[in-house]
Amino acid sequence: MKKPIIAAILATTALAGPALAQDPVTLTIESWRNDDLGIWNDTIIPAFEASHPNIHVEFAPTAPAEYNAALNAKLDAGSAGDLITCRPFDASLELYNKGQLADLTDLAAMANFSDVAKSAWQTDDGAHTFCVPMASVIHGFIYNKTAFDELGLQEPTTVDEFFAVLDKIKEDGTYIPMAMGTNDQWEAATMGYQNIGPNYWHGEEGRKALIAGTQKLTDEDWVAPFEQLARWKDYLGDGFEAQTYPDSQNLFTLGRAAIYPTGSWEIGVFRPQIGDAFEMGAFPPPVQNAGDTCYISDHTDIGIGMNAATAHPEEAKEFLEWVGSPEFAQLYGNALPGFFPLSNAQVTLDDPLAQEFISWRDQCESTIRSTYQILSRGTPNLENETWNASANVIRGTETPADAAARLQQGLESWYKPGEAAQ
Structure with a gap:
């Protein structure tokens, strides 16, 4: 049964x-x-x-x-x-x-x-x-192609060419050469120092050396980006010291500025705002000398x-x-x-500007922002201090050497290489 x-x-x-x-x-x-x-x-x-x-x-x-x-x-x-x-x-x-x-x-x-x-x-x-x-975001420069065509300008590949382009835009007077302010501070570091810096400290090589303590923020490769930022002051337009991040966005999308130091995250923001008013292009951070290896903050x-x-x-x-x-x-x-x-x-990628940004991975070495791993766990916070230092350098209220020395002193006050502080 x-x-x-x-x-x-x-x-x-x-x-x-x-x-x-x-x-x-x-x-x-x-x-x-x-x-x-x-x-x-x-x-x-x-x-x-x-x-x-x-x-x-x-x-x-x-x-x-x-x-x-x-x-x-x-x-x-x-x-x-x-x-x-x-x-x-x-x-x-x-x-x-x-x-x-x-x-x-x-x-x-x-x-x-x-x-x-x-x-x-x-x-x-x-x-x-x-x-x-x-996903990542890639740093670089977005520019107004219409403005470049009007002024007969080409995308710069070296620092000298970059400043030559800025000089021509300023001399013409139709456009503000670059749209960036220092009121909010973070963009001076994120879209300034961290944008151009990897070409000086050689991307991951320098970033990891800073963590290891074999390089310092007072070394030439780390001071040099501040020295370039100090030169930006003459190209940011009147009143840039009080200019906010949204102000800078508006200056560019309204066609009043020719170049916007930024990151790829703006593509989706700018497309609907600009529409057919003008075409956008992008170029990576210019290298110091023709033929140098290029580095991008990816x-x-x-x-x-x-x-x-x-x-x-x-x-x-x-x-x-x-x-x-x-x-x-x-x-x-x-x-x-x-x-x-x-x-x-x-x-x-279907978006041509996004495809331009991502194509730089095939030409340049990728790195990440130098302050984000390990080095901003203590007080003073290196990331936040770099915001302030970058804004000061652009405004001319702190020299590149002084800014670098202050950052290094702050980092050394709590960070001991090899002892990752939680």
Whole structure:
């Protein structure tokens, strides 16, 4: 009598097994990019779900200013999503050190990323990686092609050519040569010092030497970018000292300035504002001498990791493997012009200006902003101090040598090379 009952149970189990296996799993993504909601819901998630029908993904962003605090609270309470969008460097490193982000070092897709791309989401020794790199922003100069054509100007490739172009624009008087102010300070460093600096300190070579203590901010390669910035003052137009970041954006988009020192993140902002008023072009930071190796700040901006407490680790890893794929790189790069996939995959971008920026990776060596890894953990904060120093140098209220000496003194007051302060 027992055999038919057992057979019935086994048959029921056999039928139930595949049905349960096909039950969809829902993964939730935490992010600060609430402006990307439509892109994820309309483009990225449908593409993933088409090839992974048993995994449903929900994008649940928080306002950028609230993200860190909200995410930390959710992680501590055990209510955070399965996938965590990662800010670069210390904020995400802290989550990993607390055991809240999973170690993804062995994820197969990690082979698709360079050491520079992964550096923002690794332990200080590079032994463990905890977020898949998603995108970077590239620094350079956007310019008004109409203005250049009117004045018979060519894209400069050397520092001397750069200043010759600025002189011609200033002499003509139709346009402000460059749109940048010093009121907000951060752009003087981000779009000034960190933009042109890598050509002087040789990108990763100098950045890593600064961390190792074999170079100092008072060395010539680190003072020289300040010396170039000091020369910018004559080309920024009247009242640049009080000019805010939005003011500079408006000067360029309204066609009043010829050159805008910036980063690729402006592409999506400028396109709808400029429309057909004029065509934009872009050139990388000019090198010191013709034939020199060029370096670009290809700065790691956003990654994505796995909540170590997720109930669906295998499905989360499937999604992360896909994020590291060429398919995702192509989708993301075109959905967000100016935010460039960090994958080694060859990507063709529809936006011609975005394609121009990303093409520099084939010509130049990539690096990241010099202050972002390790060196801004103490007080005074090197990143914030570099904002102030760059603005002062441009305004002429601090000499390049004095600014560099102040930064080095501040760094030495708390940072001892080889002792990464948490």
